[in-house]
Amino acid sequence: MATFLYKLGRFAFRRRNVVALVWVALLALAGVGAASASTPTSSSFSIPGTEAQKAFDLLEERFPGASADGATARVVFKAPAGEKMTDAGHKAEVGKIVDELSDGSDQVGSVTDPYTVNAVSKDGSTAYVQVSYKVTSMELTDETRTALEETGAGARAQGLTVEVGGDALQATPEMGSTEIIGVAVAAVVLVITFGSLVAAGLPLVTALIGVGVGVSTITALASVLDLGSTTSILAMMIGLAVGIDYALFIVSRYRAELAEGREREEAAGRAVGTAGSAVVFAGLTVVIALAGLAVVNIPMLTKMGLAAAGTVVIAVLIALTLIPATLGFAGKRVHGRKDRKAMDAKAAGGEETGKPNMGTRWARFVLRRPVAVLVTAVLGLGVIAIPATSLELGLGDDGSQPTSTTQRKAYDL
Template identity: 85%
Template sequence: MATFLYKLGRFAFRRRHYVALVWVALLALAGVGAASASTATSSSFSIPGTEAQKAFDLLEQRFPGASADGATARVVFKAPDGEKMSDAGHKAEVGKIVKELTDSSKQVASVTDPYKAGGLSEDGTTAYIQVAYKVNGMELTDATRTALEETGTDARDQGLTVEIGGDALQAMPETGATEIIGVAIAAVVLVITFGSLIAAGLPLLTALIGVGVGISTITALANVLDLGSTTSTLAMMIGLAVGIDYALFIVSRYRNELAEGRDREEAAGRAVGTAGSAVVFAGLTVVIALVGLAVVNIPMLTKMGFAAAGTVVIAVLIALTLIPAVLGFAGKRVHGRKQRAALEGRAARTADGQEQDEEKPNMGTRWARFVLRKPVAVLVTAVVGLGIIAVPAASLELGLPDDGSQPTSTTQRKAYDLLSDGFGPGFNGPLMVVVDGKADDNAKAAATKVSDSIKKMDAAAVVTPPALNKAGDTATITVIPKDRPSSVKTEDLVHSIRDTGATVKSDDGAEVLVTGATAMNIDFSEKMNDALVPYLALVVGLAFLLLMLVFRSVLVPLKAALGFLLSVVAALGAVVAVFQWGWLGSLFGVEQTGPIMSMMPIFMVGVVFGLAMDYEVFLVTRMREAYVHGERPGEAVVTGFRHGARVVVAAAVIMIAVFAGFIGSSESMIKMIGFGLAIAVFFDAFVVRMAIVPAVLALLGKRAWWLPRWLDRLLPNVDVEGEALQKTLAGSGAGDGPDGGPGADRELVRV
């Protein structure tokens, strides 16, 4: 591996003009495809294998058009105190609005009159108009959306309260200025790390090119593959973070190789051969974690995982090819002026036979030595601290966002609250019970029996009479729960109806299914919970095998996996504290607390595991490299921190800044994911990798690198630390001079 990447790095350096041209051409090609593609829409949401999805599909077959994917809206009216919506003036105004909405756009499918369709509350103070559209919310034209938003202007002048809810007001998520601030922070960190504007700009430039290729490709294929509007945002979040980090690893190692006295082409080859090997395996762990989301069997999540994995693959390829190419263009300016002067002075003293100045211990060296002196104290403090932060995770409540989770200042939330007050808390989460009679003469009788049973349930507020389809073999029953959609009582009601359905099926042969947004939410949360353990086993198991190949050890991969689990549970605890409990919510722009998004735990597990292994591979690979080259275990830990700690800290700060930049998004899902990933990377990089890892390695000593002989013979040697590369270079006499010469032999002996 290292030898192949070494040759690739030198090739990219020598043929830098062609390599750069290829990437620019790919960016242009992807850009043209994105520009010519139609606008991305919301991804179709389905949960294969669940009862709610089965009922949804059955409705599509038996009631054509009844469960269309078009957008919906509810225009809610509230009469002033002492008045009723049935008053002649208010009734006339609502009728006028019904006509205006019907004629407002060709995209409108239907508009219901509340006085004819039962849209008036029992006390007469609240009414609502139901609007259905032929297309989804993302495909509504500006004129259609504006007509909806301006609905009720005259009614407000008459004293009516008018609010609008539903997904018709859905818009493309906005990230705001915080995303730009995150990139700016990354730039500042790179300048501080490298002390050179050129060196700092290279990771940003190449990462932006990689993200540009990836996002443009996703945009071009969005409608063809039904990727949805949020897929590109999440891919950008992950692709930008890993793109900067991987480039940072290569550039940092290149500068170290130059400091050792090697010529630029040789330094580029060795940087890609060593740090590039770590990048490849770090990228593989991220890809495994993201692609592994397919085991959950939720198409939307699978597509998000594959799209993000694609951007990671591009980031790895950029690091291995474009980085050494642009390093060739940068020349000596990859170092700052002071660094160039120091290197020239060191080279002059070496040429004169003078001894070089002893390298002063940096912060990483001092920290590693401190941990080696007090490993137990550091380990206990870190584990207990993360354990305390993880406590809120025990109160985790899962759900899918609806208008009830919107900020209280939005019209969607106000409409939601008006409907809850006027028609009951469960009105915003109706259940659809589908009775498949299997025969024309069986559906009506079975549906009546089911309806009578549901009416006896305490948690059911309203049960509508069964409605048969034209064929007479299927009936639907609408059930309004007494409690809010996300409550435990509503969940129990769904299970009770399904239990009743099981009895009806055994007695009458009819199949009873429960669907609707609330039932889909319940089934989705249960499916995510059921998939978490198998997903963990798959991802952690594959990554464990991969890390065994990298480190030639059993205990180091085990430590890496356990450390990750600790950091991700602590991150979930922080997410619960902020987004569910509301702690420091105003600081992060959380206007409304509520259940944690159902996919959040498994998505965090997938993404954070891959990213956490980045730091594990890069940091511990340097330790493994030092140990293989003859250093004692403790010395190897110090060496790894001396060369890798500064880079890992910079990479972690950059990744945290990039993820935190998405906290400013208008989309609650992206805001939550941005915060969760940022805090998880903070815990994993600064607590697990910087404290727990050296403490555990110090306590294990040589046992950390133990591998059974039979397993050592079985596993292929991928040579991530570059041991075979060193022997190859020593045998071939590859040199440090511009053309290669005997300088390499002297350098290798010194190393």
């Protein structure tokens, strides 16, 4: 494999214009497909073989249209101090809201009156309305969700505290600021590590191209393959991570080969032939792990795993082809000015000057004190792991929301 990858690296370096155009064309093609694809419906979530799924299936069979797995919401009311929810005026306000919720959307299945289902606290200060929907939270329209959020404006004007909770307000995850922050942090680390904007930019640019191709392809096929919104988010997270990581392998090795005095094309071939083998092995490991999600037999997880695995495959191909091509465009700028001067001095027959870099000094220190470093690292990991002893596992609910949200306030009430 090393020989094949060596030849592939040299070919990509030599034919860098063609290789770059091919990847740009693939990115454009995937982008057009994503832009022209129909809006996908919410993906179905089922766990075959479990008691819960059998119960949902049985309910759907015996009571068609009951939507046992539909979204739910709770509108919680609290009377002002010294008053009760059983007061005539407050009962009238709650009755209006029940009518508004019942007639507000075709997606509403049922709305319970707290005064007929005993949903009033013993002291009479608090009551809640239970709303059941015909569809899941991911299938609720914006109009339905907005109507729910705006519920109780009139009651608040009368002095009542009104808060809304339940999974009906669960928002669909979106890609945005967190990914941008992650890329920005990675850029800072790469600049510090490489000391060159060009060398730091190559892994980021190529990783973004790979993620763009992968996520756009997932978006284009989302409707056909019934892929949920979380599928592309997982693919982006993993694609960015491995894309940057694999590119680092190649770029670092290329810089080392140049420092040894080899020609640029030869350095690119050797970088892909050596570090490329590690990239292929690491990529296959991640692909196998993600494909292993199919073992749990949850269709949604299977689709997420396979889609993310496809993005990893693209990241590997990017590292083996586009990275050596971009190295050809970068030239000597893949090294910082200080490194370029040292290389020029070495090529001219001069002696290397200056103290070793921080990485070299750290490696030498570790080799001199291996036992001390090992013990310190193990103890440090143990200290970091202490919080795990009080870890409580479970599914999140409105009680885990920030205290400033209406969901958390409704939960607390």
